[in-house]
Amino acid sequence: MHLTWTSRLAAGTATAALALTLAAPASLAGGTGPVDAPAPEPVGDTATDGSRDGAAPADFGPKNVIFLIGDGMGFNQVDTASLYEHGVSYHQVDVEPGAGDVTRQPGRATQIYQHFPVGVAAATYQHGAGYDPAVEWGSFRGPMQNRPDSAATATALATGVRTYNAAIGVDPDRKPVRNLTERAQELGKASGVVTSVPFTHATPASFVAHNEHRNNYHSIAREMLWEHEINVVMGGGHPWYDGNAQRRDEPTYQYLAEAEWNALSGGETQFELVETPEEFAALATATDTPAHVFGMPQVAATLQYDRSGPDRAADGTPVAGAEPFTAPKNTGVPRLDEMASAALNILDNASEEGMFLMVEGGAIDWASHANELNRQIEEQISFNRTIETVVDWVERESNWAETLVVVTADHETGYLTSTDADPGWKPIQGEKGKLPRATWHTGGHTNALVPVYAKGVGATRIEQYARHEDPVRGAYLENIDIAETVFDYWGRP
Numbered sequence: 338m339h340l341t342w343t344s345r346l347a348a349g350t351a352t353a354a355l356a357l358t359l360a361a362p363a364s365l366a367g368g369t370g371p372v373d374a375p376a377p378e379p380v381g382d383t384a385t386d387g388s389r390d391g392a393a394p395a396d397f398g399p400k401n402v403i404f405l406i407g408d409g410m411g412f413n414q415v416d417t418a419s420l421y422e423h424g425v426s427y428h429q430v431d432v433e434p435g436a437g438d439v440t441r442q443p444g445r446a447t448q449i450y451q452h453f454p455v456g457v458a459a460a461t462y463q464h465g466a467g468y469d470p471a472v473e474w475g476s477f478r479g480p481m482q483n484r485p486d487s488a489a490t491a492t493a494l495a496t497g498v499r500t501y502n503a504a505i506g507v508d509p510d511r512k513p514v515r516n517l518t519e520r521a522q523e524l525g526k527a528s529g530v531v532t533s534v535p536f537t538h539a540t541p542a543s544f545v546a547h548n549e550h551r552n553n554y555h556s557i558a559r560e561m562l563w564e565h566e567i568n569v570v571m572g573g574g575h576p577w578y579d580g581n582a583q584r585r586d587e588p589t590y591q592y593l594a595e596a597e598w599n600a601l602s603g604g605e606t607q608f609e610l611v612e613t614p615e616e617f618a619a620l621a622t623a624t625d626t627p628a629h630v631f632g633m634p635q636v637a638a639t640l641q642y643d644r645s646g647p648d649r650a651a652d653g654t655p656v657a658g659a660e661p662f663t664a665p666k667n668t669g670v671p672r673l674d675e676m677a678s679a680a681l682n683i684l685d686n687a688s689e690e691g692m693f694l695m696v697e698g699g700a701i702d703w704a705s706h707a708n709e710l711n712r713q714i715e716e717q718i719s720f721n722r723t724i725e726t727v728v729d730w731v732e733r734e735s736n737w738a739e740t741l742v743v744v745t746a747d748h749e750t751g752y753l754t755s756t757d758a759d760p761g762w763k764p765i766q767g768e769k770g771k772l773p774r775a776t777w778h779t780g781g782h783t784n785a786l787v788p789v790y791a792k793g794v795g796a797t798r799i800e801q802y803a804r805h806e807d808p809v810r811g812a813y814l815e816n817i818d819i820a821e822t823v824f825d826y827w828g829r830p
């Protein structure tokens with residue numbers, strides 16, 4: 338039986354006792370979360386997900402693996418967008434801190450990924466920290482401790498190794514660790530990363546490069562351009578365009594150095610450079626595509642999030658209460674789903690053996706850092722459409738018996754809650770087409786659990802890893818277990 342939020346909601350709609358032990362936060366210094374059940378058996382011994390005893394790693398399990406990562410996408414970021422799009426939420430709870438009562442708000446799955454057979458949660462903490470439900474739900478300040486960053490969490494999702502904040506693809510000793518794009522290439526599969534923020538930013542970087550600090554953009558760019566077999570890299574960071582997708586008088590080499598830009602635009606790297614929406618669109622349907630494509634939309638850092646508009650004051654501060662889509666959209670840049678479509682087709686053409694693709698909705702995090710609810714909703718909606726596009730590709734060009742799709746987040750950003758939260762947690766309310774009634778409690782990240790939705794071959798194994806129980810979010814796994822699921826099938830030499 339698949340354990341989903343739906344079945345869990347049905348089973349415990351009224352109120353469930355919070356089994357909180359409000360003792361000292363012992364696990365916080367311990368380094369690992371609570372272990373409630375043994376780890377899954379090696380895949381050769383499990384029959385439920387299509388694996389076979391004694392088979393070579395590459396011969397079973399998912400042929401294609403697609404990770405969709407909403408940066409900063411907590412349960413409430415998903416729901417503010419669902420309230421705006423459909424007037425319905427799915428993950429809302431009423432929780433009294435430490436006192437023992439959890440009431441689930443009636444809700445309905447409205448997003449395609451909420452209908453996936455596996456819906457669990459993930460702990461996102463960095464090396465040396467932990468997740469303890471008694472701390473997280475014991476007081477409203479709980480999620481503000483042990484806050485991970487996108488480098489540590491993306492490295493966990495890309496490599497299955499927990500590391501320090503700011504680490505890009507290296508372990509706590511700063512040693513490089515193998516990531517899923519590298520493993521895919523070793524198996525003869527194609528691989529790629531796509532993001533709505535700069536290609537050298539923490540999430541895409543952690544799926545390709547190895548660097549002791551996320552801020553070393555130029556050396557990360559150098560490594561991504563020259564040192565890997567990866568087929569597709571797509572993201573922002575164009576030196577010649579500003580945040581409104583307007584051409585600059587002089588270039589700004591923030592995310593890659595001038596030498597790398599000259600090499601990339603001069604055709605001296607392995608990649609063919611594409612920049613315009615028309616070029617991305619052509620790659621989405623062409624039967625003959627280059628084996629290595631670098632997609633850099635003509636915008637400074639992020640596709641839409643940085644654009645100016647009447648929802649921001651002259652100094653860039655958000656105008657309180659502004660509705661989504663108030664600002665005219667940047668033109669001349671592709672949408673994230675169009676970039677994902679191009680990447681899928683390029684990777685599909687590049688190898689008969691399958692693919693690993695990571696697609697990041699990166700600016701959900703940026704809008705959440707700025708506590709800009711209307712633009713958080715815009716970015717979540719863009720990510721929702723991208724997930725639909727990926728699902729459509731699987732059902733049209735592949736199938737669920739050979740492909741695994743995982744939708745998750747690296748961490749939550751902004752501590753987004755209803756306006757009447759603190760000291761407890763109350764359901765966020767809203768109506769279709771209107772800004773929901775929600776508020777923020779930090780400009781940084783939190784240690785809150787994030788959602789994990791999975792479908793396809795191997796999804797049940799992700800569920801097997803979800804062996805911890807959170808009194809509010811239910812079954813959860815460690816973020817490192819998501820990559821581990823893939824390594825279980827693909828091997829980790």
Ligand SMILES: [Zn+2]
Nearest residue numbers: 409487702750
């Ligand atoms: Zn962030």
